[in-house]
Amino acid sequence: MIKFLSRTCAGLLLLLVASSAFSHQQKTAISTVLFNPRTDNIEVMHRFNLHDAEHAVRHIFGKNADIIDSLKTQQQFxxxxxxxxxxxxxxxxxxxxxxxxxxxxxxxFWVYQETHQPEKLNNLVISHDALRDLWPSQINTINVEGKGDLQTLTFEDSIELLKVEFDHH
Known part of the structure; x- marks a missing residue:
């Protein structure tokens, strides 16, 4: 019984340590490319885990970079x-x-971009390398919405360019 309890406790401790380590740096970002029919714009929304962004800005802009309290660092990022x-x-x-x-x-931490929707857009070739130059394990996922079916692109490993095709309605 004692052996069972000690193994169970050790297993739980390992899970706690693993989940604690995972909760710090996710090394993932999710973006949405939205074709907004009301505005005729393409709206891009990038969502980064704030903890990842905190680590990143110190690497990129120096140890005094502060994404939480510095507007300058937020603009730089x-x-x-x-x-x-x-x-x-x-x-x-x-x-x-x-x-x-x-x-x-x-x-x-959210970053927003936009542009007017080009005429006759049959496809998009996208590159999303944010934080991938810093961490090769960074995974950037993009959901393309509002122009046919939802399409998802995942930038990981050595993938640099991905393409989405749109229906010709």
């Missing part, structure tokens, strides 16, 4: 994300995005 996210047509013609702001919301 927003620009960093914007520079590492691109959308283009299949022929390579870039679809330029402008910044639409950023915010901290609970445990997340």
């Amino acid at each position: 927003s620009q960093y994300v914007s520079q590492r996210f691109t959308m283009a047509r299949e022929d390579g013609q870039l679809i330029l995005l402008k910044s639409a702001g950023f915010e901290i919301d609970g445990k997340f």
